[in-house]
Amino acid sequence: MTSASIAELSAAFPWFFPTVAFVLGACVGSFLNVVIYRVPAGASIVSPGSHCACGQPICWYDNIPILSWIILRGRARCCGRPFSIRYPAIELLTAVLFVVCWNSLPPLVAACGAVFVSALIAATFIDLDHMIIPDAFTLGLGVLGLLLSFWVPALHGQDSGMFLVDAMRSGFLSLQGLLVGSGLVLWIALVAEAVLKKEAMGFGDVKFVGAIGAFCGWQGAVVAIFGGALVGTVWFAVAWLWEKITGKRAQVAPPTETPDGEPTGLALGAHVPFGPMLAIAGALYFLVAHRWIDPWLGEVATLF
Known part of the structure; x- marks a missing residue:
């Protein structure tokens, strides 16, 4: 996509790229939560997939950045353990900074x-x-x-x-x-x-x-x-x-x-x-x- 086409799309739909940046940032923020937890422990950031502290894998619909934490009220569906508010906070922070990057x-x-x-x-x-x-x-x-x-x-x-x-x-x-x-x-x-x-x-x-x-x-x-x-x-x-x-x-x-x-x-x-x-x-x-x-x-x- 050229600079001209980006400018044209932004002019026609000014909300499009900031929305994409926000969603992408939230997804990256979810990955950063994994990085922050696993890298100091020397664990792989790829495998295994996201799982609860009780050992149960987290389903994709319970792993939607920001929204899943709100829907589940900060607790795991499988065992009811509380999830720290830091998880959605990092996702939101990353999303907001991605939007600032795009707009600035x-x-x-x-x-x-x-x-x-x-x-x-x-x-x-x-x-x-x-x-x-x-x-x-x-x-x-x-x-x-x-x-x-x-x-x-x-x-x-x-x-x-x-x-x-x-x-x-x-x-x-x-x-x-x-x-x-x-x-x-x-x-x-x-x-x-x-x-x-x-x-x-x-x-x-x-x-x-x-x-x-x-x-x-x-x-x-x-x-x-x-x-x-x-x-x-x-x-x-x-x-x-x-x-x-x-x-x-x-x-x-x-x-x-x-x-x-x-x-x-x-x-x-x-x-x-x-x-x-x-x-x-x-x-x-x-x-x-x-x-x-x-x-x-x-x-x-x-x-x-």
Whole structure:
């Protein structure tokens, strides 16, 4: 389908592509639920098919994204076990972000964006649950960002009409973002570790920022780092207020302990994952904020 035919279909039926994006996003979100649960466990994401905690396979009509959870009122048909509301929430989140990608970006860039935000969602919830980001969502995502940058030069704003030239420029910008992002956060981690006398940031975060930079360029990597810190500050403020009001520590994951015995709550001094904060900042930059941030960062860069 050409750009002209897409434009004509969008003009005639403005609801069509956003609806397709929403349905596709919900289906991808359902798959991400499987990925989030099985990848950290080292299990196959293909086989066996979806099944209840009691062991019974889930029928297709009970596995419709978002709707099945509502129809079944959050309980399994086979045994009545409750299903976490997180399942439809992830499906809805993915669906909404797919629609935002389509409405905000050119079609090919929107497709790349759908891949990007899907990986960010999976990495976020795995990090929340297990305090790790698997290499598939760091090294793998970085390599994928490089490849997509060559294939879709518009991902980095290269659209002169000369594909080979645009592809080389886009690939260079992607590699620059990967190296700048991972290098900058590595130095921040090393300095913080020297000051605090303990590990302040996992190496997974270093690779994760590099992957974000591969999709967003060096500007997106920088925004992810400092925007993630801002998101973290807001996160801690909300958690502090929650604890003061309720007397309970806010949890980012099921009540567990880190390997060194510290709880995963959001109180000061507790271990909390930085990956979700990086993901939120990276997604905001990619989808909307780059329009305002890039010109400003461009002017700042000319001063050095």
